[in-house]
Amino acid sequence: MTSILEEQYQSSWQERQTLAENMQPIIGQLFRNKGIEIAIHGRPLVNASAIDIIKAHKSVALHEETKLRLRESYPFIEALSKLPLAPARIDVGKLAYRYLFKGEANGLTIEDFLNKELNTIANKAQESSSQDVVLYGFGRIGRLLARLLIERTGPSSALNLKAIVIRPGKADDLEKRASLLRRDSVHGAFNGSITIDKENNVIKANGAFIQVIYAKSPSEIDYTEYGINNALVVDNTGIWSDEEGLGQHLKSKGVSKVLLTAPAKGDIKNVVYGVNHKMIKPEDTIVSAASCTTNAITPVLKALNDKFGIKNGHVETVHSYTNDQNLIDNYHPAPRRGRSAPLNMVISTTGAAKAVAKALPELAGLLTGNAIRVPTPNVSMAIMNLNLKESTTKSDLNDYLRQISLNSDLQNQVDYTASTEIVSTDLVGSRYAGVVDSQATIVDGDRAVLYVWYDNEFGYSCQVVRVMLEMAGIEIPTLPLV
Template structure:
């Protein structure tokens, strides 16, 4: 495709704004064009939250607003405040990045298609999607799907790792715990929530909870049914999450596990490696789905492995969404 891929962002929350930041980098600007943004929040509020971000800091360019547009330096991007995408004309759009978190029914999920867009990519789990894909795990199953779920950030961290290790070593069984930073779904003070644990203040306690990744990974990698369990703990950190995995491999390791990991993931854009002892803040704005911490790698005997990895649950996930949007458009070319 000789022209840039035309992107429309529906929902300008955490993921929508993170996608916006990445799509306006110098590298991405040659491949993508943001042709519109839609959010029901006031334009001035959206511009303010783009300009000042508690995780990623100041936006690197001037942010301005006008009647129906969001200005970045000299570029004016149309900004809409519609609660129904069907009221907009999206016939010029290659991919709607659906980031409202509301595309859980078919009517909402396909609203972008009804408005004329060629594809819809949902920034989270959705049973209304034609398919759920994770780059590094099952992206080759795209087929002719027009509404695609990009799964969850944790699924993007876990599924490529398990697939690679299963192909390279064979996995007999595995347990993964995601240590996830708190999100907007949790209260800032104790108040009734979706579960007793989720009713507690997010920023002062570690909260054992469930994760949608448990079902999603099974759907993406059905061969793991019966040999994988996944649990979650929400922790009082604002950004960057982690996974802690204990894996029983089929064959005895014939080389140090760290060497195997270096060989398996050298040059991978999906799974990275870090040799230094690090902490979570060191991984803000890292684009990989998972970065394995080699100093934390342990083996118990010849077949049990413990792996620990970091992931920026907003930035890395958004990077995979952009890659998936590119795949959707290349398929259509």
């Protein structure tokens, strides 16, 4: 009996692995050649391993009444490869499930069903426009943005990483920069090939030809000399946060717009994609992508405020240490941050709670915030203690946020987990702005405490890329919405 069960399981596993391996080249070609990003119930499959594809299918059972098998989704992915489509993020899991289990086939073939459901992008000429991108600064966020942009390199690439700008270094600087891109202690090895052209100061990575420009300030650079025009400069340095400082980039030849990967001062728009990105206008030349914490909490706060209303609340951030702290005790101009980051929990401040109001004005003056820096290198958590305008229950609130993560305009920002075992390292590499930990939710009438994880490096970088696309006027819809 045991041997029969074992043989059945092994046969089933081999079938799933074979199907997943057959899916990989189709998913890759759809992404590179058509700009189509495939997902299964929100789980991205681009550059996913065969095992990750299998796990994504398994996760469907967490949200639906029955599981979705790879043999059931494969015909949909295969059909998509044959359809003329404009760039989009397409959730094959949702489409296949509706067709197979929710009675929406209505006698249609898979191809006809997909054409009907994807009518907004079907039979449309693919947009050929693309945006030159320059990364000004190449630290933690700069290198992760480079990885994300290189991942998109191909005939349908909407964002073309053309250059990175760094301060003049020593003779082996180019090798060091390439090595830091190739290897990352937190996010692992770069998925691909990296070589350098030392004579021309170029990094070549997975088809991307990236000019490395050494300069002490924006005024030294003429980007047109490198064939770069109307570029979007993404400033990752943290040196400037106001219009005067960031405006220096606009004086460089070949630059049309600037995006700051930090909160901005003054009248610069602070944008949290998914919440207020539509406020970006074609004439805006300087925009901020706000902070990682603001991006993590604002989408969840918007969802809660839309449904229950928020009277007031406090947000406590448990944040991984960052480069501005010391490894060992040493002088630091800020209170407490001079103490050793890997050895201490450090009470600090955060402007994220107040910054929410810039993206969500209806919450202005309703939130306070503080932060504790903890001895972990990445992945943070926001604990939101809220007083709601309407009473609810833990199950109703969690179910609402689960639906937000699956079927709303915020599905690319808000993720949801029901795991009782998840810890911070499990969220390294999350592409969401924040992940609601439903098991930790506390509700007592009109009082709610929510715990939201976020990869303060990678998840935030994904949000930055979304803002970049919006600034470039490039729309990549998510389909189906529900």
